[in-house]
Amino acid sequence: MDTAEFVVVANRLPVDRVVGEHGEEIWRTSPGGLVAALEPVMQNVDGAWVGWAGQADLELEPFVEDGIRLIPIVLSEEEVAEYYEGFANDTIWPLYHDVIAPPQYHREWWDAYVTVNRRFAEAAAAVVAEHGTVWVHDYQLQLVPEMVRALRPDVTIGYFHHIPFPAHGLYAQLPWRDQVLRGLLGADVIGFQRAQDAVNFLTAVRRRLQHEVKGSIVTVPGESRSRPVLAKAFPISIDTSPYLELIEKPEVRARAAEIRESLGNPKRILLGVDRLDYTKGIRHRIKAYGELLAEGRLHVEDVTLIQVASPSRERVDAYVHLRDEIELAVSRINGDTDTMGHSAIRYLHQGFPREEMVALYLAADVMLVTALRDGMNLVAKEYIATRADNRGVLVLSEFTGAADELRRAVRVNPHDIEGLKDAIMAAVEMTPGEQGRRMRPLRKRVLEHDVNAWSSSFIKALAEVHARHA
Known part of the structure; x- marks a missing residue:
């Protein structure tokens, strides 16, 4: 498989599969902010996008659409129910949105979340070029940064969190709270929408994992040496x-x-x-x-x-x-x-x-x-x-x-x-x-402050980390 210098990992591919009037397969650009935000970035780099095609048990080979190399991830019907509808959208989503609706905690949902996150991480690790960059997106994939780092310690890893991150009093309810924090801290740069979200995350890291936190930098201890992680706000915008x-x-x-x-x-x-x-x-x-x-x-x-x-x-x-x-x-x-x-x-x-x-x-x-x-x-x-x-x-x-x-x-x-x-x-x-x-x-x-300014600011932060690695 050809490798890519820049790999986006998101729950969904940036295209939806539609069957045409003559039964032919058509791919259409997905609606939604993430696709609109990243499509201009992907057009300008040697990139690949890892994601699910949106249908259960749909097995597809990697393909190119609109100039972007796409790496489809297969999810079974059960995984859609437990990882996506279950843990992502009936546990994390309500918990991270101030418990407007009560979150559901089920161990089998967590197990499915771990399994699926590993599948995404393995696909990203396989396609990213040596010393390349992986940019992971959103709450469905919070464990992927740590998993990619374990597989590919040579790459630079970013993570952007598109939804709120809750105050510690709420976050502490999550039975797997420490595992999620460690998953996120696999990244070199962690981006949030609001400064308060970053503060909430840093507070959780300090209180739960006892890592050193100074300003926006977390010092993550390692076997040979510690590693700095930047966690701050990069408010997203639109392509105007x-x-x-x-x-x-x-x-x-x-x-x-x-x-x-x-x-x-x-x-x-x-x-x-x-x-x-x-x-x-x-x-x-x-x-x-x-x-x-x-x-x-x-x-x-x-x-x-x-x-x-x-x-x-x-x-x-x-x-x-x-x-x-x-x-x-x-x-x-x-x-x-x-x-x-x-x-x-x-x-x-x-x-x-x-x-x-x-x-x-x-x-x-x-x-x-x-x-x-x-x-x-x-x-x-x-x-x-x-x-x-x-x-x-x-x-x-x-x-x-x-x-x-x-x-x-x-x-x-x-x-x-x-x-x-x-x-x-x-x-x-x-x-x-x-x-x-x-x-x-x-x-x-x-x-x-359009989407290009947003992506440029995040990629600039990643590039600075990359330069330190080199």
Whole structure:
């Protein structure tokens, strides 16, 4: 097998397998922030991407798609259930998101997590060139850095954590807490979305493993000599160029006008765009909006909320219950307030291509990002990128990574329903002048600190480690 200087390891490949109308196999670029973030990087290096193709028991040889060498990992049906739906998404995800839903701890799930992480690590170790670089991504693969180091001590290893890292009081609940910390410390550079996430991780390392921690550096003891590990925030961003191109297209602008027209040309359109997930605060947003209508502070003829909730983890019980709750709440509000010509909430349980999303962003006067806990939230940045006229208002939860950067947004605590209602009213009633004063610095931040700036800063940190190794 040909080796690669730069290897990305992520739970999913950057492409999805689709069967065409004549039964042929087609690979399409996956939606999602990680793929959008890394694709430009992979085009410019001698790289390979290790990941799962998204279907159980699908055995594929390595292949090249869109100029990127792809190394598929096979997962059995049982491993999908235990490693992915189980440990990753029913243990780690809720624990790391402040236990909004209770985490489940099952030893067989942990065993599957270890087995699958080893499979990813072995694939990466086999494909990376001598003294090359491996960049591991996210909570599904927290053990991979240590495993790759054991197999390939010559390589430089990075790890980026895309979701929050919890405070020690929560993290300490995890039965395998020390094993996960050691797994992560196999990396030379560990990146987090927020400075607080890095602090939480460093606190856990100091308290659980008693390693020396000075500033952002952990000293990891070794058999022959100790090894420094850098753990700090590298807030992720978006590739702004496709958004800037799409907002100039006449057909996209026409579609935005068509969306307003189809809703009865309300004075204000509010927009929520989320994966259907209990961390996103969709219930809180809908509750606040419903109360504003019930109290007469908003009127259905004047304001419409579009809520896009793309399907997510539909076999995990917590997500099934969440969908039922949200759809019941939407039905009640619409039943109480709709007229023949106007609907309070247009609820869309589906995903949309980027062109349609940009049209929605252009149509929306107010973007509601009310996550209860979110590593970053790239939707907030996507909305800002489309606001070339410096109009529009971002209502942003202070519990998102984006809140650290996007300081001129209308910040909210989504648990405070009265405060959330007041923030929505402030956004709806905001003057064009005030919108501009807020949006201009927001756009400057997003356009200057794009995905290329993010990846460059992380790769620069890795290169500095690599130079020390050489």
